[in-house]
Amino acid sequence: MTDPGPGTTNLADRSAMVAVQGEAFHGDITVYMIPPGASPEQAFTVGLNCLRGGMVGKAREHITQAVVDGHVTSRSCFYLLLALLSGRTLQQVPDHELSCLAMAQGKIAGHAEDEWTRAVRVINRLLESLRAGDVDASGVEERLRELSDDRRDEILRHLELFLHGPVQNASWARAFAQANRDRCDSARLDRVWKFFQPKPFEPRARPARSPDTPISGWILSATTTALSLTAIGHVSLQAWLYSWSSTVLATLLLAAGAYGCVPAGVEWRYRSERLRAMDRELRTARQRSAEGLPRGFSSRIDRQFIDYFARYVPRTIEREAWLALTDGIRQVLRDEVIELYRESKIDAKRVSWLIRYLVSDVKDRWQRGLLHQDRDLLRVPAATKARFALGALVSGAGLVSLLWSGFTISPFSVVGAALLAAVVGVVAVRGWLRIVLEYKWYAADRIREKRQLNERQAAFDRWTRKLKDKPDDREMASWLDCDRKALTEEAMRHYKLQPDDVIAHAFIEAPATSYKRARVRNGPWRYSRYKLLVFLLTADGVRQMSVDLDFQKVTFHNRRRINYRYDAVAAVQVIDADDGRRTFELTLVNGHPIEVEVTGPPPNPESEPEEDPRTVSQVTLDTAGLGNTLHVLEGVAAEGKEWIKHERERERDRLTDLANAARGFYR
Known part of the structure; x- marks a missing residue:
């Protein structure tokens, strides 16, 4: 040889x-x-x-x-x-x-x-x-x-x-x-990488969940409200017999307090529940992350998120610290993508453009100090808490005045009506609060869905334009x-x-x-x-x-x-x-x-x-x-x-x- x-x-x-x-x-x-x-x-x-x-x-x-x-x-x-x-x-x-x-x-x-x-x-x-x-x-x-x-x-x-x-x-x-x-003709060096990119799948966003209050919930809320108003009306009538002027003042105080207290209380409850839901989602996501990688489509999506988060690291933070900081966010985003595309029977690479966009968006928000903006926006302002407290105080004063005036005329019937109003009133408040929160949650999710679709569509359009001259x-x-x-x-x-x-x-x-x-x-x-x-x-x-x-x-x-x-x-x-x-x-x-x-x-x-x-x-x-x-x-x-x-x-x-x-x- x-x-x-x-x-x-x-x-x-x-x-x-x-x-x-x-x-x-x-x-x-x-x-x-x-x-x-x-x-x-x-x-x-x-x-x-x-x-x-x-x-x-x-x-x-x-x-x-x-x-x-x-x-x-x-x-x-x-x-x-x-x-x-x-x-x-x-x-x-x-x-x-x-x-x-x-x-x-x-x-x-x-x-x-x-x-x-x-x-x-x-x-x-x-x-x-x-x-x-x-x-x-x-x-x-x-x-x-x-x-x-x-x-x-x-x-x-x-x-x-x-x-x-x-x-x-x-x-x-x-x-x-x-x-x-x-x-190297026909701009090979600039175009050849595009051949290895799959056709991107269209953008999706998690749809807003429609309110699902059963008809029995509406009937219960309406019934208990009617009973509560009837009981309060009886107390007001007895208070009127005692002193019409004090009754008018107490009623005005009750109405004014409720006008300030109820919206503030609903907003406070909505923000608190939304924050708890976000925390619960992050905890659940971290637990799934600790359990190890899933299989199949989920595994490929998970690996892409890990890869892109490891690549898209801000300059002012170490990679290990960045991955630890964004672990929960990464898992939440991963779960969303899997939920949106798993049933489509597509190759995971066809949503790589979306994963890159989501990861780069996290990086951009962190660099602008807005990584936890969603949580910050849900924190209950002090003004809302003060409005609720003041409204509750005013309403309480009016209610006490009504009860005292009515008790003077007919103590037994007023106490009975008050107890009835308290019991059915709690049920009515809880029922209406659940209904209002569902619609409020749905409205916020609709806004979020539309915003995300618009942002992802823009990212999708940018990517498809980039691939337009694929060889x-x-x-x-x-x-x-x-x-x-x-x-x-x-x-x-x-x-x-x-x-x-x-x-x-x-x-x-x-x-x-x-x-x-x-x-x-x-x-x-x-x-x-x-x-x-x-x-x-x-x-x-x-x-x-x-x-x-x-x-x-x-x-x-x-x-x-x-x-x-x-x-x-x-x-x-x-x-x-x-x-x-x-x-x-x-x-x-x-x-x-x-x-x-x-x-x-x-x-x-x-x-x-x-x-x-x-x-x-x-x-x-x-x-x-x-x-x-x-x-x-x-x-x-x-x-x-x-x-x-x-x-x-x-x-x-x-x-x-x-x-x-x-x-x-x-x-």
Whole structure:
């Protein structure tokens, strides 16, 4: 085996691990879905989207079906040819797909020439020259220059495995230059993080609870009030018989005192009960916090609150002190979010925007000295207490005067009436107080609900505006292709290789350690951090380089290189787990395994309950380059260096079949 040289390390081995920090599922995007009863033209459009998104397998399926169903044009034939050949060698193209291509090209042979027929003719000429073994590099370059930039770039991107010799040198140099220009285009550094943000769920606020006083409560309150007033009326009548002037004065004192006392007492009671309810809620929340984390949706919401409170810390306080200070508030807010969204069966990440807003609001209120503003507003003012006390004193004086005057005239009846008024009066006061407090509480909650909805809607609108220019899946695929080409160029530069020194090449894209991921419906997972591997097969052996790609920052890290001869490859395999995980493993004769988990763990069923994890895994593998990599490395493991010669012979035989399928385009 070739000495890897200083600074070279082996690729992540059996200890390699992946961990998901977060995932998003953009279920509202349907560019990869064929609607029921779709026409062949619609199926072709979806297939074309798949091809541009790097899902070549799905593209072959949809475009082939569209052509078979009658959508045969020069454009569909061009993309069918690209889909059949993209990302694989001719040995991987089955006979029935060549038959489909022959049928399609036969139908459009003789059509008027357009950009698509010219592009198909360039591909066919290139493949014919490869079959004949006399590639005219200048002629191929000239034909490519005659095409539009888009058609030329598509041909070079999808047929890179078929470019050899001088054509390969020129085309790879152009591809590398283009990739370096496009890696950060369309404001990638400012936009790519948005792809990993799920579609936010609409704002909600805890609804105000409507008053629920039963009809029996109203009847009891009204009845006891009537009895109490009747008893007081009897006392007043007796007092009038004693002295009408003192009775009028006592009645005025009683009424004036009640006018000041009753509203103040209701307000005092309301504020006190509201404060007790807040304290009770905080105590209960702290107790739940001490019991440990819940499970499922509640657990994910809880972890988000812990994470954001640990991040959004005011500058003038230590993190530990901040977390201790806001423990009860954190639990109260957590319980509210769980209550509002638990029944919606949504991914917890879709309410992350609300959690961030709530946490930042707590931080902002603390910095302005308003963290306990709600409690401060509920404290009973001294003026309210004084008004209540004064009103009670005045009312008491008037009531005593009435009782004394009435007692003078009819002591027994007045005492009886007074006792009756006291007993039923207490029941009436309690009943009406409960009713009034319920309506007062409901009115305050309605104001709170409206205010919270307005504030949260504003935060929701700010967040949705921020995500408005989220990149689509095709942009993500294009940027990743540029990163792959940048790695290939770096590997070739390190090993001092020219493009025509590379007999074959292959690559693998896998999630790196600790990543975020997202996908559109029917699309592959896209990761915030990748592990990229490139295998360059040369006359002397395999040159392998791997890096960790920070997809959001567009930077390579932790470069690892290893070189080995063809006869050093002992085995190549893919381990297919039941949950859809796929692990690639290449074992060298010295027993050293090169192991990469190509797909991450299965998705969260809450975020995409209708999709099979194995289907999701297969679509992701389609974009990861595993198919061609297995074909190349399995051939090397089975045949060693002889694989190169045998592969060329098999390629020439297959090129003859392909040339026959495209015969109508050589005129």
